[in-house]
Amino acid sequence: MLNVAMLSKWHVHAADYARRLQNHGNVKITAVWDEQPERGSEWAAQLGADFEADLDNLLKREDVDGVVVDAPTSMHADVMVAAAQAGKHIFTEKAMALTVEECDRISAAVRKADVKFCISFPALTRPHQLFAKQLIDDHILGDITLLRIRNGHDGALNNWLPEYWYDEKQTGGGAMMDLGCHPMYIASMLLGKPKRITSMFHYFTHRAVEDNAQCSIEFISNAVALVETSLVTFKTPSALEIYGTEGTLMISDDSVRVISKKLDLPFSGWISPNQLPKEQPLPIIQWADALLHNKPMPFGLEQGTKLTELLEAAYTAHKENRTVEFK
Incomplete structure (x- = not known):
């Protein structure tokens, strides 16, 4: 126990x-x-x-x-x-x-x-993100040039988040520090080490922290990630788009389409896979099982630090109105 x-x-x-x-x-x-x-x-x-x-x-x-x-x-x-x-x-x-x-x-x-240490990165347990990583690892899309991720809801717009969610002293930020974490750590997993970042944050509901935000991140591989998040958008479909030199992956909610020069098909065009990687247990369950059964611990210190590195630079870029370069 x-x-x-x-x-x-x-x-x-x-x-x-x-x-x-x-x-x-x-x-x-x-x-x-x-x-x-x-x-x-x-x-x-x-x-x-x-x-x-x-x-x-x-x-x-x-x-x-x-x-x-x-x-x-x-x-x-x-x-x-x-x-x-x-x-x-x-x-x-x-x-x-x-x-x-x-x-x-x-x-x-x-x-x-x-x-043992584990941070909650639930998006990395889901079939869509696991499929995207598999395509990149297998070089099915070629060299990645552009990644676009969108994640949003209407929590600030319709006031169903607690009011302390907008207290910068407690949270450190708004939409990007909250929902924006997910596209940030997905981008880190898929594209590796960042090179520089710019931010554009907005305050639609006039609170102390941003409720609508976008970051552009260049990685040392020369890929660019567009990270979009919002607390003021109604019924926002999650989106993951990956564009490469030899293929493209488009995911929106449960729709998955891929096209690639490397897929051996009797026809050309977009295809939808009939099988995706199996969904993994949520991080909280993996943490408990790792402690109980001495299993590998997912999502550790290095991954948590990389996320904070991106977030800290994103807020610096916004507050100082400049491009921030990573060391």
Whole structure:
């Protein structure tokens, strides 16, 4: 049995993580901590777990093997360093932290304590993204020249996100820091090391953080990624488009079309695959299974740091109105 503590209900995904762990069968939620004690105490009662108002006391508990970090992003570094130093395995919501410096602090603590770490990159478990990676790895599309990813909803437009979602001190940003994480880490997985980035952020609902955003990223391979995200678009189909020197992949919701010079077909034109890679378990389940059965841990420190590197540079590019080059 894996004993887990939930560290805050701040993030909108926290309740879903708790539900999935409770449905796992070999995981028990034993304790809850929250930076807002009233919220945490109420949640702990709902989960049938103990509430600990003091984080250090929770991390000393012997009935806590690992922690799920859903605290405000601005608190991630302090919370995860403390968890690692206490010898607790870590699952964290994205983003890993607000700066690469903070990610380095977390990484150093995790490695020194020799605990396991996983960040939530759910898009990398889905058939469409796995298929795109397979095509690129097999060079079916040739050299990639352009990647376009769109991810959006109407959470800010129709006010179904919590109001603290727009508090920059807690979140570090708006749409790009939230939904934009997904296209950012997909681009990183598919295209590798970034070279430079520009940003265009907008404030449609006049909040303190952006609710509509786009970044253009050049990679050292000379590929360009257009990363688009929004909290103010109605019924937004997710889109993944990859253009290469010898082929093109177009994905929108459940529609998948590919064309390539390298596909051995009795006809020319677009085709839709009749089989995609098998969907993998969600990261929270892979984390639990890795701890229970000593399996490989997905989506680790290096991937989390790469995402923060992109996000930190994106916000610098926006705030300073310039192109930011990566080291």
